Amino acid sequence: MFNIGSFRTQTCGGLSRRSFLQLAGSVPLAMGMGSTALASASRAKSVLFVFLWGAPSHLDTCDPKPDAPAEYRGPFSVIPTRIPGVHFTELLPRIASRSDRFSLIRTHATTAPGHPDGGTVALTGFPELPVPVQPNFGSIVAKARGNQGALPPFFSITSGMLADAGRRIEGYGGGTLSQAVDPFLVGCSAAGEIKLPALQLLDQLNPLRIQDRRQLLTQLDTATRQFEHEQQVGWTRNMKSGYDLLLNPVARKAFDLTSESDKTRARYGYTTFGQSSLLALRLVEAGVPYVQLNYSRHPEAMNPGFELGWDTHIYNFELLQDQHCPTLDRAFSALLDDLYDRGLINDTLVVMMGEFGRTPKITPNAARDHWPPCYFSIWAGGGVQPGRVIGTSDKLGELPLGDVVSPLMVGTTIAQLAGIDTQARAEMNVLSGGKVIDALL
Amino acid sequence: MRCCNSPPRKTSDINVHVRRIHCESITAFLVICSLIVVPVSAAEPVRLTSDGRQKSSPVFRDGDKELVYTDFADATLFQLRRLVLADGTSELLHPKSTSAEFEPTWSADGEVYAHLKLRGVLSIGxxxxxxxxxxxxxxxxGGGFNGYRSPALSPDHSRLLFSYAERGAQQIWSSQLNGDDRKLLTESTGVNNWPAYSRDGRRIVFSSSRDNDFEVYSMNCDGSGIRRLTNSPSQDIRPRFSPEGKRIVFTSHRDGNAEIYVMDADGANIRRITATPDRDDYPEWFPDSRRLVYVAEIGGRHDLYSVSVDP
Structure with a gap:
């Protein structure tokens, strides 16, 4: 029997190591839904969703307005892309030079003005209220695909559960489809060290250091003792599957970034996002159906104890030119190149976007605040026609001109390209009312 | 020698500029804009750190013996690190600090230093x-989301420069060390940032986007006599006077990525110092005005390097 939500076997107040291992071994099978929802042949075997959490300024990156007044324009010059007449700012030269490998949408709009709800809308297509929360796009793909391989079907690359300062993002996981299709969280440091947030209780536990079952059992003895003193600790599905991954050679191989040459790793940059991007590539290469690559765990850019996100209410221009854009430009361009060079691009759908845009008019703090009415996304591979710009924003970047692309349309298009067609979506009762962005195909 | 033989651009000129770039091949554009790269010896640049972590804003303290820079060792807590050049050892400058600290500045007499500190949510003092x-x-x-940028001490540590945003524009200010007696030195549209004193304390060099993109300017220490020193189609940022006062080092993206350039104090004789496919940034002069230290991203790793500069 497998009871994900309530499993808790105790011996003398602690967990039974044997029952734990039995359970761990059963996780992949349990996650395999054997779904009949995958009704049509998918073009994208994998989806790689790059989430620029915190929301990048569209004017300072992929939708510059060099003719706008100074109070809108910003300090950056524009550079040509490979698409005639289309320019990016000078902060993204590598991505601009690869614009023939992706398509750009400049007419996104969302209804959610804040991060917690905006994040949920961006990841599910629906607001967090009314409950129940709808499933993350990745959970939909995971549900439809089931557990076809040795790895969980949905990874989220992050140092912990996505959260705004005070609370987690409700659209992080399975929602109405159940926790069984929550993402498996995996973190990656700037040095390429893999961290499993679900296993943080075990000091110095690194999947690459666990050489055999005996060694793992030793670690688990320690863990068991810890649990005896941590009665409030929840025994989650992620934690169980985390242990399972420690003994999974496919996972260990995917996690081992040192098997890549230094030249390859260097192209991504030795930054948290750079090495995380390489990890995302390796998970796709290993056949994981959905990988959500998060730029940061929190959206905030300057909060004590947080990584630097894209929420640049202050220091917008400094952070973009010094940190975010150089990091993103290097990592994402390397990721695109390797998807092409390794022959993965046709089978992999890549989507990169934030949860909204940022104010076109520069704020009194010489920065940019939240701007839900207009923002951009980048799409590549998996059936998307590259080298195109879908839609345009007005001369100040305040509103889309023409048809608006909603987060629900993003999710619907992802699902469609992943082989989850209208009927399959209806059977799963997800993405109701969503339309495919036909202009991408 | 200037990169492009064009007058300072007005707002409306940018379309012309964009069209020009678009019509020509990128290669031709780079050839037109390329400047003579100052040759350095085979042993240079000299690598000063080897951890490869992200770092920024190196400054000298105690003559030319030690550097202090911002170390991004922890993605959630960047701190100031002190590097002893003689043996390459380093340690955190404030190991007990639990707040992010960055952008250090030292007075030329070594008596006082300053840095930015993350005080709370989107609040930087x-x-x-x-x-x-x-x-x-x-x-x-001020209250709410607010922060200072780029502090710089006068050589005799009597005054403090910083960049601060109000009413949509970011200006350069001067104050006493306690923040009193604030004087507004710039009053333009856009972003004015990275101020630095000349060694005699009479001139200030800084970058401004008042003419569309970031260019280097200089002014008297009271804000008068502003002169534009660069004119390139991309960012010219983080200028620093050499200690002997004759030259200015800065970062420019004019060749397509961040490289280190040096020019005379009046903006003439611009020459490129670094030439790598990756980012070279955050330049600072050695006290002898003959060498530079900077952060280079080589092979995806960020380290401090030094390089000689012809007198």
């Missing part, structure tokens, strides 16, 4: 300390 590290002043920004 300036901390001024004496030679021993004792806090002399903490200057809080």
């Amino acid at each position: 300036i901390v001024v300390r004496d030679r021993q590290g004792t806090v002399l002043h903490e200057i809080a920004p």
Whole structure:
């Protein structure tokens, strides 16, 4: 029997190591839904969703307005892309030079003005209220695909559960489809060290250091003792599957970034996002159906104890030119190149976007605040026609001109390209009312 | 020698500029804009650190013996690190600090230093300390989301420069070390940032986007006599006077990525110092005005390097 939500076997107040291992071994099978929802042949075997959490300024990156007044324009010059007449700012030269490998949408709009709800809308297509929360796009793909391989079907690359300062993002996981299709969280440091947030209780536990079952059992003895003193600790599905991954050679191989040459790793940059991007590539290469690559765990850019996100209410221009854009430009361009060079691009759908845009008019703090009415996304591979710009924003970047692309349309298009067609979506009762962005195909 | 033989651009000129870039091949554009790269010896640049972590804003303290820079060792807590050049050892400058600290500045006499400090949610202040590290002043920004940028001490540590945003524009200010007696030195549209004193304390060099993109300017220490020194189609940022006062080092993206350039103090004779496919940034002069230290991203790793510069 497998009871994900309530499993808790105790011996003398602690967990039974044997029952734990039995359970761990059963996780992949349990996650395999054997779904009949995958009704049509998918073009994208994998989806790689790059989430620029915190929301990048569209004017300072992929939708510059060099003719706008100074109070809108910003300090950056524009550079040509490979698409005639289309320019990016000078902060993204590598991505601009690869614009023939992706398509750009400049007419996104969302209804959610804040991060917690905006994040949920961006990841599910629906607001967090009314409950129940709808499933993350990745959970939909995971549900439809089931557990076809040795790895969980949905990874989220992050140092912990996505959260705004005070609370987690409700659209992080399975929602109405159940926790069984929550993402498996995996973190990656700037040095390429893999961290499993679900296993943080075990000091110095690194999947690459666990050489055999005996060694793992030793670690688990320690863990068991810890649990005896941590009665409030929840025994989650992620934690169980985390242990399972420690003994999974496919996972260990995917996690081992040192098997890549230094030249390859260097192209991504030795930054948290750079090495995380390489990890995302390796998970796709290993056949994981959905990988959500998060730029940061929190959206905030300057909060004590947080990584630097894209929420640049202050220091917008400094952070973009010094940190975010150089990091993103290097990592994402390397990721695109390797998807092409390794022959993965046709089978992999890549989507990169934030949860909204940022104010076109520069704020009194010489920065940019939240701007839900207009923002951009980048799409590549998996059936998307590259080298195109879908839609345009007005001369100040305040509103889309023409048809608006909603987060629900993003999710619907992802699902469609992943082989989850209208009927399959209806059977799963997800993405109701969503339309495919036909202009991408 | 200037990169492009064009007058300072007006707002409306940018379309012309974009069209020009678009019509020509990128290669041709780079050839037109390329400047003579100053040759350096085979042993240069000299690598000063080897951890490869992200770092920024190196400055000298105690003559040419030690550098202090911002170390991004922890993605959630960037701190100031002190590097001893003689043996390459380093340690955190304030190991007990639990707040992010960055952008250090030292007075030329070595008596006072200052840095930015993350005080709370989207709130960044300036901390001024004496030679021993004792806090002399903490200057809080205004309420709400607010922060100072780029503090710079006068050579005799009588004044403090910083960049601060109000009413949509970011200006350069001067104040006493406790933040009192604030004087607005720039009054333009756009972003004015990265101020730095000349060694005699009479001139200030900085970058401004008042003419569309970031260019280097200089002005008297009271804000008068502003002169534009560069004119390139991309960012010219983080200028620093050489200690002997004759030259200015800065970062420019004019060749397509961040490289280090040096020019005379009047903006003439621009020459490129670094030439790599990756980012070279955050330049600072050695006290002897003959060498530079900077952060280079080589092979995806960020380290401090030094390079000689012809007198």
